[in-house]
């Protein structure tokens with residue numbers, strides 16, 4: 213009996229690496245993220261659709277605990293002010 217083929221082909225590895233490169237290229241740094249995080253929080257609170265910039269903020273927040281902390285503090289303030 214043949215075991216399931218779980219090994220990645222070199223083509224698959226190549227496309228994963230390409231995806232990672234793309235992610236890194238598009239990723240914001242923290243200061244860029246913090247420039248937009250207020251706007252992102254307001255967009256979120258208003259339940260507006262996120263545009264490309266907001267989507268990259270969201271992505272950065274998912275990866276960066278420091279910026280996420282800023283974002284959550286901001287959300288708390290904005291929600292308290294509503």
Ligand SMILES: [Zn+2]
Nearest residue numbers: 242245276279
């Ligand atoms: Zn960050």
